[in-house]
Amino acid sequence: GAGVSQSPSNKVTEKGKDVELRCDPISGHTALYWYRQSLGQGLEFLIYFQGNSAPDKSGLPSDRFSAERTGGSVSTLTIQRTQQEDSAVYLCASSLMLLVGDTQYFGPGTRLTVL
Amino acid sequence: AQSVTQLGSHVSVSEGALVLLRCNYSSSVPPYLFWYVQYPNQGLQLLLKYTSAATLVKGINGFEAEFKKSETSFHLTKPSAHMSDAAEYFCAVSTNSGGSNYKLTFGKGTLLTVNP
Numbered sequence: 001g002a003g004v005s006q007s008p009s010n011k012v013t014e015k016g017k018d019v020e021l022r023c024d025p026i027s028g029h030t031a032l033y034w035y036r037q038s039l040g041q042g043l044e045f046l047i048y049f050q051g052n053s054a055p056d057k058s059g060l061p062s063d064r065f066s067a068e069r070t071g072g073s074v075s076t077l078t079i080q081r082t083q084q085e086d087s088a089v090y091l092c093a094s095s096l097m098l099l100v101g102d103t104q105y106f107g108p109g110t111r112l113t114v115l
Numbered sequence: 116a117q118s119v120t121q122l123g124s125h126v127s128v129s130e131g132a133l134v135l136l137r138c139n140y141s142s143s144v145p146p147y148l149f150w151y152v153q154y155p156n157q158g159l160q161l162l163l164k165y166t167s168a169a170t171l172v173k174g175i176n177g178f179e180a181e182f183k184k185s186e187t188s189f190h191l192t193k194p195s196a197h198m199s200d201a202a203e204y205f206c207a208v209s210t211n212s213g214g215s216n217y218k219l220t221f222g223k224g225t226l227l228t229v230n231p
Contacts, residue, residue, distance in 0.1 A: 002157070031217065043205065045218035059218070091158060101147035101166045102213040104219060106158035 002106035026092030038088035121222035134193040138206030149207040
């Protein structure tokens, strides 16, 4: 079956612009996660969704970052007024249920470059 | 708080040799432990996971890992390396404790090189 998909695969933007990153989870998966992978920080957790709800936004690095999920499916991660330190690969994952230990299946990521 | 330490950012082995990638975790409660592999320009693929059943866990591509509570370790092994095993490997932990219970906390990763 289809895995987690993300778009775009690559995004180059200028400092100060807003960007939207999209994630399509595996069909039927109720939980969705966003992570960021950068050379300096490694893999960092950003936010998770149970259905359309994100109970804990404390992993988002600043208030320029926001995320939403609609219809219990597609999620969008938005970064406003991008900065060079936002350059990273943004990974989305989904799991069947929101359970500790449930396998998270990852998408291929969106590579964001802020010039 | 939970954390993961992967000893050795880069491991190099010869084809056919034993692969040993080290992972130690820190957790105040029983952990769930995972190994993921990442090939260049791809996402993360699950190799195996420990969820408090058998301490020796077998995964895909001939990899296995053993959970040792006394050593707080979950090292990944493969008896005989193949060229196709060259990739970056990440150990991760998840626990049922306060805060974001559902997040994976990753180690810094180990880049495995396989020499012909």
